[in-house]
Amino acid sequence: MARSLANTAILIAMGILGVSTVFAQQSGNQPQTSLCVECHKEATPSIVTDWQLSVHSQSDVGCVACHGDKHVSKEDIAEAGLVLPETCAACHPEQVKQFKGGKHSLAWAAMNAMPSLHFQPMAMIEGLKGCGACHRFGIKSEAEVKELVKQESGFGVSSCDTCHTRHLFSIKEAQSPQACQTCHMGFDHAQWEMYSSSKHGVRFLLKQSGVLPENVAAPTCQTCHMQNGDHGVMTAWGFLAVRLPMPEDKQWAADRAAVLTALGVLDPKGEPTARLDVVKGAKVARLTQEDWEEQRNKMLRVCEQCHSANFAKAELEKGDLMIKEADRLMAQGIQIVADLYKDGILQKPKEYPYAYPDLLTFHDAPTVIEQKLFIMFLEHRMRTFQGSFHSNPDYAFWYGWSEMQRDLTEIRALAALMRENAKIESKN
Template sequence: MPRWRMLGVWMGLLLGLGGLAMAKQSDSACVQCHTDVTPGVVHQFHEGRMGTNAYLPLDCSTCHGSAHTTAEDFAKATFPTPDTCMGCHADKVEQFRAGKHELAWYAMKTQSALHAQPSAIVGEGYRGCSGCHKIGRKGYIGAEAGNTGPLKWDGGEEASQYRYGNAQCDACHTRHSFKKTEAQDPRACSNCHMGFDHPQWEMYMSSKHGITWDIDGNRGWDQGGRAPTCQTCHMPGGNHNVETAWGFLALRLPTKENVEKLAASVDDAGLKANLQKLAKLLPSGHYIDLDDDVQWTLDRALILQVNEILDQNFQPTERFFEIVAQARAARGPEEFNRLRLQMKATCQQCHSKEYVDDFFLNADKIVKLADHEFAKAIQAVQGLYRDGILKKPEGWKWAPSVAQYYENLTPIELDLYLIYMEYRQRTFQGAFHISNDYMHWYGWAPLKEHVNRILAEAERMRAEQKK
């Protein structure tokens, strides 16, 4: 190595060590106290890279400020946000803010059922929905507040009402070691992506991918193992966007062409006019692999209705802007196709193009089949409302509504919600995660069962009404 370069290396090392020494000196008061109060936190930080890297001398004040100096004034300690991380990780923070996790808190607040929940579940109690959705930034202002344009941010007003839960990055890079290797482990995702409506962790671990990862000693591709991890497929190249073509709910917007074909197929003049009006508002284009046909377009429109996204005349509600345009719960063809090709490219690192194409096509067909079964149940319940057998609950703007979750008041509507949030979810997610038992016995089978229950219950209720 040239002498000048060697000198530069030594100078950098000395400067780094000097900076570390100064950081540790300023950190010493915190360490002395917190070794007694929170010893685990001190140990975690000093074993992590940010606490040991000589070239990156950080101390407690970097994230928590310097106002807190005594045991009594602990409330003066600030808590980090992604802005804190931005100084060193600008590219990752920018990717994160362009992705779906950034919108998680806002997406939670768009759900009608949320407003009936206690704060321990949806607020700073962080024991239910909010416990995972706090990965999203607080303070986004959407259609509910009269904003039908681009999503706006309140500049930190809502976040200021919460002492905890604004860090976001620590959902995966957990305190206080913040290890990259930990965030690259599929188990980092399992805290949120499991259970009732999205058991991706269970699906992954019961698939050949997850089994191989476990057999290889929990080593993914980045560690010399054979199997892809969650991060391999959903964060290619370390991209923090974390987006997929179908998205969380397997919703995608019907295109202008899809709805025009549906309009041309109906005889009812009023319905035809409403569909033609809707078509003018939708993006133009076609979905790769499996585009919507006339029946699937109708099925999908019915699903959007019970999500309070389209009204009874198939026109966009305010929730269309709130959920679809701003929370990005449904994809248009351009975004869908881009994300689909990106995922296929990842799969083709191990599998042939023909195999990958066939795999995705068959998984798309599963979505289509599940949507059609669900649409049958939707039409049955909508018919009960239309004929006055079911009455819209007081204070509800739309009914039937799966967005009301378990706040629905009748068994038949609770079954409708279960189909949407549990069985349909498991059907399509199991198909894409190569978990056959989840796809069939935890998804498709109970989906079919509950559709038949709804159809039978609707007939019973009609017969009861005639007596």
């Protein structure tokens, strides 16, 4: 009796002081959430365990805060609320605002803008497989959310459970470079492989495994790309390493124009096309010197936390130079294929807008030589400059530059063979 009175007194005191969260720590907050938790201990036990281990559970943020209270039994499961970025924004407006200003928020739009998308199986696009799995965290329009609800019962609409995964939502997980690994790996963006085998990554992984002390200097992806926890990621060169204005160097300007034409953002006369508007909309490239420098300077300031300013500047300029060298090879490959179209040796696919190769058709490019050109661009050119920027000599050289040389040799040989064959055929 005396004890319960004392408890009541404490509770009243906490209520007056507004510290109801202390009480919630033990009991799992609002009555509604304890209802969810009781049943979900059976229905989905690991989700409950993860939530119980989370800062959310300790801070009185229950299931209801994210899923609402419309579904409360086995009969009304479809009523469980969607968890959109706006759901998190109610309590974390700053992170949502930053996120919306960065590249990640455009991931859904950029994926859908790809001309080749419509050749892929639907399960690869919309679902949590293939393209959709990595691009799903981009912001979606209301209509797109409705469409997803129809196809996926409403999964994959959240933007905020990819680095700090549900239902732990742990800051520690998000701060680890492994949080980026699932998406930033493989064929055309092997940043994980590059980083984890660079001096930066090796040092960090040795720190993570306890071999090196906790306070040793070792940058993570987040150190360089999410400075001060900024959720709006963006780089100077971007994914495709093209930008405006054109460089002063005449040869490089001509080579970049060839790349831009093969991307379909310039027509063969050098005039901008409708695709340029898509590029602008999805912020695929920096379109002014100022925008590019802003990102470059932001990055230099990170390097300067550990390196001298001269060292950092020189290292990043080497990355720029590798783009220039890669564009030289790329432009030659593009020209060889364009000449085959021009001379009627190779039938230009009907859907290509100009008498010019279209790099954005990806692996749907119809012939071996066009596929080679695509691999040269999306796999090997990427590795050349991405490897340079991520201080990974093997990716920059052997998996990148050296492979580009080989691609160009093969494209040349194939083109010569095709021309030979055409000559023989025209004689018969």
